[in-house]
Amino acid sequence: MGESQRHSVIEITDVSIGYQGKHNTTTAVCEHLSVTVSQGELVCLLGPNGCGKSTFIRTIAGMQPALQGSISLDGQLITTMRPDDLAKKMSVVLTDRIDDVNMSVYDIVSLGRYPYTNWYGKMTDNDEQVIFDAMRKVSVEMLAERRFQELSDGEKQRTMIAKALAQDTSCIVLDEPTAHLDLPNRIEVMELLKVLAHSTKKSILVSTHELSLALQVADNIWLMQKNGPMLYGAPQELVRNKSFEQAFKLDSTVLERFLMNLV
Numbered sequence: 001m002g003e004s005q006r007h008s009v010i011e012i013t014d015v016s017i018g019y020q021g022k023h024n025t026t027t028a029v030c031e032h033l034s035v036t037v038s039q040g041e042l043v044c045l046l047g048p049n050g051c052g053k054s055t056f057i058r059t060i061a062g063m064q065p066a067l068q069g070s071i072s073l074d075g076q077l078i079t080t081m082r083p084d085d086l087a088k089k090m091s092v093v094l095t096d097r098i099d100d101v102n103m104s105v106y107d108i109v110s111l112g113r114y115p116y117t118n119w120y121g122k123m124t125d126n127d128e129q130v131i132f133d134a135m136r137k138v139s140v141e142m143l144a145e146r147r148f149q150e151l152s153d154g155e156k157q158r159t160m161i162a163k164a165l166a167q168d169t170s171c172i173v174l175d176e177p178t179a180h181l182d183l184p185n186r187i188e189v190m191e192l193l194k195v196l197a198h199s200t201k202k203s204i205l206v207s208t209h210e211l212s213l214a215l216q217v218a219d220n221i222w223l224m225q226k227n228g229p230m231l232y233g234a235p236q237e238l239v240r241n242k243s244f245e246q247a248f249k250l251d252s253t254v255l256e257r258f259l260m261n262l263v
């Protein structure tokens with residue numbers, strides 16, 4: 001798809017994120033964030049620990065309010081959307097480790113259909129089709145009858161991504177999806193997200209610590225800094241203008257040697 005045909009799915013305009021304390025005091029974690037995610041684009045959100053990545057992801061997902069500014073999804077402000085309407089547009093995969101779930105892979109993925117099913121949670125043929133299609137896209141269809149708690153960490157994460165796909169949204173937001181994975185699975189999940197963004201034309205936003213993987217798979221990177229504006233652009237562009245040195249406060253020769261082998 002040409003650049004001119006792409007439209008912004010997530011539009012973030014002059015947003016401040018942070019926390020409301022006692023007596024109406026607010027603590028801003030980051031201010032004046034203005035960025036967009038286009039259709040079919042994989043965006044990686046990077047930044048040093050504590051800079052506000054999780055806070056930003058939770059704010060975009062509508063799980064905590066922005067202190068100011070606006071966040072729109074397909075042109076509609078998330079603050080004006082009912083929870084089930086928001087769930088039809090955005091699926092969210094959080095970091096939390098889920099171990100003690102006594103459900104099959106199929107059952108977990110079918111939870112993605114909850115915004116569409118009736119009061120009784122009755123699945124239609126179309127729901128079944130979407131569930132199997134989602135499992136196939138992330139190669140867990142052979143595991144459909146297996147108990148979730150018996151899966152490897154990589155299989156669990158692929159199952160959670162299948163659930164997000166089954167939700168049939170225009171965008172998927174993931175907070176640190178590789179946090180509990182070993183290197184081969186980290187590579188597999190990040191590559192999978194890139195393939196899914198490009199093949200399904202969904203917008204995928206993923207927060208990650210994986211600098212090297214993000215540089216290889218992201219269409220665009222949002223680089224959060226502690227006490228500084230958000231830096232954003234294509235990976236090569238951010239390498240060229242030394243944004244990573246600035247955000248991570250790293251010695252430029254060390255980072256240069258690391259990055260030169262990647263892009």
Ligand code: ADP
Nearest residue numbers: 019027029047048049050051052053054055056
């Ligand atoms: P990151 O994901 O980049 O590591 P976080 O979004 O978790 O960063 O945290 C950003 C800042 O917000 C940190 O200073 C952290 O201490 C603070 N913070 C996180 N959660 C809360 C909370 N529930 N209440 C108040 N401050 C918080």
